[in-house]
Amino acid sequence: MLFRARVSRASDLMEPTKLPKITIRRFLICIPALLLTSQAIAHHSGAMFDDRISTTLTGTVKGFQWTNPHCWIQVLVPGKETTVEWSIEMGSPSQLFKGGWRPTTIRVGEKITVVIHPMRDGTSGGLFVSATGADGTLIGTLAKR
């Protein structure tokens, strides 16, 4: 089975089976956090990504878009019933180039494991954190530092 999704955050570690209750008080406490967190993306707001959560996806590369304003990795992740296509957002080509990536760094059909900060709305997308190839080595020279 290629599919593997791991979610880790502090609250999960403390109470792995308990879902947090959202109260009005907690909601109001969250407003300043929403104003301040997860927005540090060069081209657009990053508020749609939840950078408190890291999700690991393992699948097959369907596409690697070396494009402005963002590069994208499309990954096909097999699930229990269906295969889901995930869209992984990265920086611009110049940011990737600076980090040691090239348009040929990953190829269609390659097996890949990607760590992302997922979309807050639960759709199958996220912000790139790191990637490893089938042999377990980190992809991109920046990731090796």
Place this chain on the structure above:
Amino acid sequence: MFRRSLTATLLIVVCGTVAFAGPNSADRVRAFAILPNWTGIWQSAAWPLNVSGRPPGGEAQLRELLQLIRQPPYNAEWAARYNIGMKNAAARAAQNATFKVCSRSFPALMEAPWMFEVVVLPEETLLIFENGQVRHLYTDGRAHPSSNDLWPTPLGDSIGHWEGDTLVVDTVARLSSEPLAPRAWVSMLSDRAHFTERLRLLDEDDVEDQLTIEDPIALAKPWLLTLNFKRVREMNRLLPYDCTENERNPVVDGKMIITTP
């Protein structure tokens, strides 16, 4: 007759081109020789972006490093306006959740994530940003245009001069309808804002820009900021950047989403 006219015309064009493309004058060569060499690719030190397109420390790190998002030293009237804007948390949250920035006004451009090349010439210094924006800092002794020839623009009008190895730049006519910077949505300046920059190379890899903002309408006192730039040694050329090639982040019902190709 036609052939003779054509030959004469060609001769004039060729001779004219040779004269125009002739060698630099000794004066220009001397002027160029004493200028500092800032050749290379630079990037704001506030934006140490990794391949995800974000700083390693996220928004918290960015907010610590960015200068222009801090509260300007407004006078009482403008401070009151600023505070009203800051109290509207819902509006700011909505802007923070959906903004896209593909170009910037001055001085925000100097605190942008985009890499830029510096070209120092006797007549002007050019800051060429990867998103296509260019700052022309004229150093040929000209003054700002007269009021008839000058109107507000996002980058304003910049003239400068060299004081040793320091480039002193004077900028006016900045468009006052622009917020001071992304994230500083309620920080505005008047159309009388006046900017003085002192740019100098600190060492091989660092350029400093001491920026002073004066505004007799909005500010109670001059606002002094220090912007820093790092040489980008990993790049051997400036790569093009734009927002239209493959835009996959539309805002739908007030939320930014990702589209599938």
